[in-house]
Amino acid sequence: MTTPLSPTPRSTVRRNAIRARSDRAELYDLLDAGLVGHLGLAMPTGPLVLPTAYGRDGDTLYLHGSTGAATLRAAGGGLPVCFTVTHVDGIVYSRSAFHHSMNHRSAVVQGTARPVTDPDERWHALAVLTEHLAPGSWTATRQPDRRELAATAVLALDLTEASVKTRTGPPGEDERDLRTPAADWAGVLPLHTRWGTPVPCPLLPADLPVPERVSSRG
């Protein structure tokens, strides 16, 4: 039950095709593991790329922001957008400067952002967005009131046109550099992201325990 990625020419990865993956499950995993994506818009003043929170429900990405943000107003009008999520997994040290690289996974989604106006879908989208950012928070905190809802622009972006690109493993080397080593080392320096120790809001009662939804976050 998988849909092929890259059904259109513009979303087909041309460079380093060996790094392109056609697995929708990999796209989902990559998006679900990310926190921030980069939303690209062709504004009248030129291209604009802004860090943007998101959440996924099936093949729909939800994005949100203030209704006062010019970029979200522009996207809501049906402008084409690009939304990219990237994980950096490590630095690839090669025997040559040329073959240095980064191990990474990235998803590039192209499409037309659709403003979400139906009240039920907006409510659902805000739940998806909140749960992506902070699992458990939608039910554990006060949910939006009418004023807050009115101040929030919600966009939906379909995952139909998406490409995934990954680079993993040791450096790819020239034969000549293996025969006559010109470097003091080669390999991969991994990069990890880790949650730190939760910092309570200073206005909380001192004895309030950190809930498991925060302390045990994976």
Next chain:
Amino acid sequence: MTTPLSPTPRSTVRRNAIRARSDRAELYDLLDAGLVGHLGLAMPTGPLVLPTAYGRDGDTLYLHGSTGAATLRAAGGGLPVCFTVTHVDGIVYSRSAFHHSMNHRSAVVQGTARPVTDPDERWHALAVLTEHLAPGSWTATRQPDRRELAATAVLALDLTEASVKTRTGPPGEDERDLRTPAADWAGVLPLHTRWGTPVPCPLLPADLPVPERVSSRG
């Protein structure tokens, strides 16, 4: 000796102006601490945002990629671009779903990418790019030959039009949520990036030590 950021209307941060910083040193720090940026282009097929390595020399950002990449060819023609670098520092848990947020630092650079064609500047740019990705690697490994140089497209992007936006600290809360707590917790869950244990290339001699330029990377 600082230049104000955001000298033009399009690069002035409109939303949450309190989060905008006008400190060029902060821009440099933010860029120097990043590994990958997101390059936005207005392609004929629509906006495109691609993860891209970079390096900084003063007020010039250097970007590079394969001469076969359509995006870099397009940018090299003098197209306007946007290049954004984002650090996610933590998840902000609020007493309301609405005030959940992300602590982050981001730099948005707008400008026209200039293809770097002068051989001396190209060589310098590749050194800057390599040293940003892997400090010490430019001199510790084999440097590019003529064929590798010919296969590499180098772009320069001026840092004149740049804006920095940051969010730090505890959640901003509504008074009403402090009076009648509706959440089990509020605060910040920090997110850290850490280098892992270096993984040597399997083709290296088994007893080759990891050099300090890798093992002690900050």
